[in-house]
Amino acid sequence: MSIELVGSSIVTAATFFLIPTLGEILAERSGILNLGVEGMIISSAAGAFGVAFMTGSIVLGTLAGMAIGGLLAFIHGVISITFTRNQVVSGISLTILGTGLSGLLGRDFVGSIIKALEPVPIPGLSAIPFLGPVFFTKDILVYTSYVLVPVLWFILFRTRLGILIRTVGENPTAAYSQGVNVTLIRYLCVVSGGVLCGLGGAYLTLAWMPAWTEGMTGGRGWIVIALTVVALWHPVTAFVGSYIFGIFQVIQFSFQLSGIPVAFINMLPYLSTITFMVVWGILLSRQKVRRIIGAPSALCVPFEKE
Amino acid sequence: MNIRAVEINIRKKSEKPTFEASLVIRVLSLIMGLVFVAALFLLQGVNPLILYINIFRYAFFTLNGLAETLSRVIPLLAIAVGLSIPFRARIDNIGAEGQFLMGAIAATGVAFGLADLPSILLIPLMFVAGFALGALWAVPVAIFRVKGQYKGSDVVVSFLMVFPAYSLIQYLVNGPWRDPGGWGFPQTPLFPENAQIMQVPGTQIHLSILLVFALTFLIHHYLVRTRDGIPETKLGYEINAVGQNPAAAESAGVSFLRIALTAMVISGGMAAIGGVGEVAGNLLRLRPEISTNLGFTGIVVAWLGGLNPLGIIVSALFFSGLLAGGVEIQMAGLPVTVINLFNGSILLFVLLADFFMKYRIEWRVLR
Numbered sequence: 001m002s003i004e005l006v007g008s009s010i011v012t013a014a015t016f017f018l019i020p021t022l023g024e025i026l027a028e029r030s031g032i033l034n035l036g037v038e039g040m041i042i043s044s045a046a047g048a049f050g051v052a053f054m055t056g057s058i059v060l061g062t063l064a065g066m067a068i069g070g071l072l073a074f075i076h077g078v079i080s081i082t083f084t085r086n087q088v089v090s091g092i093s094l095t096i097l098g099t100g101l102s103g104l105l106g107r108d109f110v111g112s113i114i115k116a117l118e119p120v121p122i123p124g125l126s127a128i129p130f131l132g133p134v135f136f137t138k139d140i141l142v143y144t145s146y147v148l149v150p151v152l153w154f155i156l157f158r159t160r161l162g163i164l165i166r167t168v169g170e171n172p173t174a175a176y177s178q179g180v181n182v183t184l185i186r187y188l189c190v191v192s193g194g195v196l197c198g199l200g201g202a203y204l205t206l207a208w209m210p211a212w213t214e215g216m217t218g219g220r221g222w223i224v225i226a227l228t229v230v231a232l233w234h235p236v237t238a239f240v241g242s243y244i245f246g247i248f249q250v251i252q253f254s255f256q257l258s259g260i261p262v263a264f265i266n267m268l269p270y271l272s273t274i275t276f277m278v279v280w281g282i283l284l285s286r287q288k289v290r291r292i293i294g295a296p297s298a299l300c301v302p303f304e305k306e
Numbered sequence: 307m308n309i310r311a312v313e314i315n316i317r318k319k320s321e322k323p324t325f326e327a328s329l330v331i332r333v334l335s336l337i338m339g340l341v342f343v344a345a346l347f348l349l350q351g352v353n354p355l356i357l358y359i360n361i362f363r364y365a366f367f368t369l370n371g372l373a374e375t376l377s378r379v380i381p382l383l384a385i386a387v388g389l390s391i392p393f394r395a396r397i398d399n400i401g402a403e404g405q406f407l408m409g410a411i412a413a414t415g416v417a418f419g420l421a422d423l424p425s426i427l428l429i430p431l432m433f434v435a436g437f438a439l440g441a442l443w444a445v446p447v448a449i450f451r452v453k454g455q456y457k458g459s460d461v462v463v464s465f466l467m468v469f470p471a472y473s474l475i476q477y478l479v480n481g482p483w484r485d486p487g488g489w490g491f492p493q494t495p496l497f498p499e500n501a502q503i504m505q506v507p508g509t510q511i512h513l514s515i516l517l518v519f520a521l522t523f524l525i526h527h528y529l530v531r532t533r534d535g536i537p538e539t540k541l542g543y544e545i546n547a548v549g550q551n552p553a554a555a556e557s558a559g560v561s562f563l564r565i566a567l568t569a570m571v572i573s574g575g576m577a578a579i580g581g582v583g584e585v586a587g588n589l590l591r592l593r594p595e596i597s598t599n600l601g602f603t604g605i606v607v608a609w610l611g612g613l614n615p616l617g618i619i620v621s622a623l624f625f626s627g628l629l630a631g632g633v634e635i636q637m638a639g640l641p642v643t644v645i646n647l648f649n650g651s652i653l654l655f656v657l658l659a660d661f662f663m664k665y666r667i668e669w670r671v672l673r
Contacts, residue, residue, distance in 0.1 A: 035461060039650070079654060083661040088398045088461055089609065090657055096602060097650025103643030104350060110641075214643055219469060226462050263477035270469040274446075277463060281454050 006250060007134035012208055014246025015138075015145045016200055017220070017227060021238045022145075022152050023196025024228045027073075029156060030189035031169035031298040034076050035091025037197055038221025039098020044068040044201030046106035049212040052205075053114050062141075062202045068105075069198020070191050072098055077190045081183055084302035095221070106212045116210035117141065141203045148196075152235040165189055169296035172303040182303050197224075226273040229280060233296060245269060315668045322535060323663040328612060335659040336610065336624075339652030346647060350640070357638050361631030371630055373509035377588060378626035380511075381406065381580035384518045385604035386622055387525055388576025390613040392569040394530075396549040397451045399444065399570060401464030402577040403601025404471035408443045409436035409578025410585040411475060414483065414494060414592040417501035425500040432501065433517070433582050440578020441571040443467060448566035468601070475594055483592065493593040503587035512587025514579075519619075521576065526615035529572075545569060577601065599646075603629070606649040609656050625649075 020037055027034045044065035052061025072094055079090040117139040125136040156162040164185055167175040172182045205212055223245060231238035248269045323331075344354035364371040385402045392399045412435040420428060446467065451460035476492070485495040503512045529542040537543040547555040548565045556562055580600070585592055607625050611618030632642050 075654065079657055083658060085657045085661055089653065092398075092400055092461075092605060093650045093653035093657065095650075096606070096646050096653065100644050100646030100648070100650055101346075103641040104346060104647065107350075107639075107641050214641060219465075222462065222465050226466065229459065229462070261477050261481060263473040263480070266476070267470045267473045270466045274463060274466050277450070277454075277459060281450065281459060285453070 004130060004133040007130070008137070010243065010246045010250050011134060011138060011142060012246075013249040014243040015142045016204055016208055017224060017245050018145045018239060018242035019141075019148065019203060020197040020200035020221070020224045021227045021231065021242055022148050022235055023069075023193035023200070024224055025193075025231070025233050025235060025238055026152065026156075026165075026196070027190045027193035028228055028299055029169045029233055029296055030165050030186045031172060031296055031301065031303070032077070032080060032186055032190050033087045033091065033300045034073060034094070034190060034193060035088060035225060036072060036076050036094025036098060037224045038217060038219065039095035039101070040069045040072045040194055040197040041098075041201040041204070041221045041224075042215075042217045043072065043098040043101040043105060044198035045205040045217065046102040046109075046201075046212055048198075048202035049112075049114070049205035049210075050105055050109050053109055053112050058117055058206055061206050062199065065202030065206075066195045066198040068101075069201060070195040072101075073191050073194020073197070074187075076194070077187050080302065081186050081190070084304055087300050087302070099215075103214060106214065109212045110214065112212065114206070114210050117207040139207050141199070141207055144199075149235045149239045156235070166296070169298055172298050172301075176303070186303075197221075200224075223269060223273060226277060230273070230276045232280070248272065317666050317668060319664060319666050328663060331659045331663055332610060332612060332617075332656065335655035336652055338655040339648060342651045342655070343644075343647045347640075352638050352640060357634060360634040360637075361628065364634055365627030365631040373506075373511055374630040375623070375627045376515065377510040377512070378629050379622050380515050380518050380587075381584045381600050382604060382607060382626050382629075383522060383619065383622040384580030384583070385577045385600055386607035386611065386618045387518075387522045387615045388573040388580075389604050389608040390611070390615065390618060391525070391529060391545065392447075392566075392573045393608055393613050394549050395545045395565055395569045396552070397448065397566055397569055398461045399447050399464045399573050400461055400605060401444070401447060401467045401601070402573065402604050403597065403599065404464075404468035405440040405443045405574040405577035406581040406584075406601050407468075407471040407475055407597060408574075409440045409581030410592060410596055411471070411478065411581075412436040412439040412578065413582040413585050414478075414497075417497050417586065418483070418494070421498045421501065423500070428501050429503060429586070432586060433579060436578040436582035437575040440574040440576075440581065442574070443471065443578075444570040444574025445567065448563070448570040452563045452566050472594070472597060475592065475596070479592055479594060485591070494591045497586060497590050501586060502590055503583065505587060510588050512583060514583030514587050518579065518583065521579070522615045522619060525572070525576075530614055541565075541568070577604070598629075603649055606653045606656075609653055 020041060024034060024037055047068045048061040048065030051064035052058050076090055076094050079085045080087040119137050119139050121137040126132040128136070156165065164175070164180055168180065168182050168185045176182050204217065209216065227238065227241050227245065231241045252265050252268065340358065344358070347354040347357065365375045366372060385406060389399060389402055413432040416432045416435045417428065420431065423431070447460050447464040450463045454460060479492040479494055483494045485491065485493055488495070503514055505512045528539055529545060531538050531542070537546055544555065544560045544565050547558070547560055548562055552562050584596060589596055603625055607621045608618060611621040628645060628648060632645055635644060636642060
């Protein structure tokens with residue numbers, strides 16, 4: 001395999017991690033932990049594939065995926081924001097529900113194949129040796145992920161809306177007494193987070209592996225949640241983290257011939273995530289580090305007026 | 307046009323919900339879940355009423371079906387009762403699946419490693435080894451919950467631990483433990499006779515059912531039993547206290563770490579006992595197919611049962627009936643994964659019901 005091809009498949013795998021991670025960062029910055037990522041990704045993957053297969057339109061498929069992700073996230077919002085229930089349990093049930101929904105949505109499409117999203121080389125940039133074929137000869141969704149990173153950074157750290165989002169995630173009571181509509185901001189973040197997860201799901205079945213098989217996400221949605229912590233709730237580190245996990249993913253595929261038992265290589269992403277979380281956990285236990293990073297301290301705490 | 311505004315007030319109820327009220331509201335949330343899924347089935351052109359009737363007739367009113375329900379209830383009950391303890395202490399262990407698999411691995415290791423021992427020694431040893439390995443697999447969750455500075459890190463870690471367990475089984479049955487006479491199937495040889503748990507003749511109900519029910523009542527008696535709404539045992543009280551207000555419990559001298567470790571050892575151990583029973587009483591050999599996501603179904607079973615072992619017996623019977631009736635779901639032309647629709651939506655409605663048990667919504671029309 002040529003080095004360009006390896007690099008290109010790393011970018012593909014990383015994009016799948018990156019888009020939902022950005023969504024989860026947005027939700028968690030507003031103080032809502034959404035553990036339903038796996039469920040949102042898998043059912044939007046199934047739905048996006050189904051719609052694209054029936055209509056022949058990748059655009060409609062992508063939109064369907066985003067809609068499903070947003071709708072499921074809205075359910076999580078209702079339970080955890082309006083009804084102030086346990087976010088962890090609500091997220092878990094969303095994952096279970098999404099897995100079931102994917103079976104229902106994808107039932108007629110098992111074994112079908114569609115034409116994957118075409119790569120569009122960017123004129124000029126794609127001519128750069130190595131970098132061109134790896135980063136700039138990809139499909140439109142990959143480019144979207146490149147754009148989303150600075151956009152989300154700008155929204156979170158350079159706009160008034162971003163300040164509001166972070167305040168709500170940091171201290172909802174204070175924000176509320178300043179007249180901020182905590183509920184609205186949290187809904188906005190959770191639902192747009194869900195839409196991004198849906199986009200990630202659509203990317204899986206429309207661009208990366210253009211077919212639908214049950215359980216094809218293989219728990220990668222949980223890696224997204226871990227990545228959000230590993231990236232310390234920051235879009236730029238999320239970009240770096242996603243590419244590290246993309247490398248793991250590709251190693252997993254290419255080492256299968258090397259004689260090391262596949263099972264051990266399959267463990268790699270999960271074990272390294274746990275290691276990351278141990279190291280980060282020790283770092284985050286220092287109050288000073290927490291303040292610098294700006295970890296959302298009201299995460300998982302339901303907000304009740306009065 | 308006559309526009310009226312409605313004023314809505316949400317107030318916390320002062321009194322605790324009675325047993326009857328919580329029972330009614332749980333049954334209601336179960337029915338709501340079934341209705342929600344029925345609507346989805348209707349959209350897919352499947353008649354949900356006929357499907358539901360078929361599932362329950364098979365699972366509870368045919369001899370074969372009832373036997374299957376009872377054999378499936380064994381691991382499910384073990385897992386769910388185990389999970390209820392950390393859930394009471396607000397530790398969100400969702401890795402029961404991994405702990406269950408580690409139990410099966412330990413049992414297989416002991417069964418083949420000490421195959422010369424008589425049954426009476428070997429089988430208890432398998433359970434002990436399973437319990438130990440399952441508990442060990444659960445301990446990191448407790449540590450992350452107490453020491454982890456990030457909310458939900460325990461959830462993520464407990465889930466991530468499922469995959470190494472599953473990969474380990476894949477490795478063992480494809481490598482060192484592979485059945486030489488198995489035509490290359492990824493599975494171990496059949497368990498030696500003295501390592502097999504006795505089954506009720508003609509069914510797959512194995513005698514672990516007695517052990518699991520005994521442990522269920524034991525856990526209820528020592529950790530959950532209440533008088534006037536207060537747990538009767540010290541440990542049970544501490545588990546509740548940590549769950550409701552960890553800071554207050556800590557200042558009253560209850561160590562969160564100690565309670566978390568205890569809860570997770572019980573939880574991991576119980577899930578592993580389910581795994582031991584499943585591999586030594588039902589499958590009689592280790593295969594990757596032993597993982598059927600019971601660890602996740604167990605979460606729903608525990609919550610629907612009100613985190614009370616006695617309630618969990620009822621909800622475990624309901625869900626194992628649903629699993630046994632999964633054949634009917636397939637016959638209706640739906641993939642088996644749609645069972646998750648029941649699990650997910652019922653859990654969501656249980657959460658909602660929880661809100662209506664604790665809060666009262668008052669509304670009046672403003673003119």
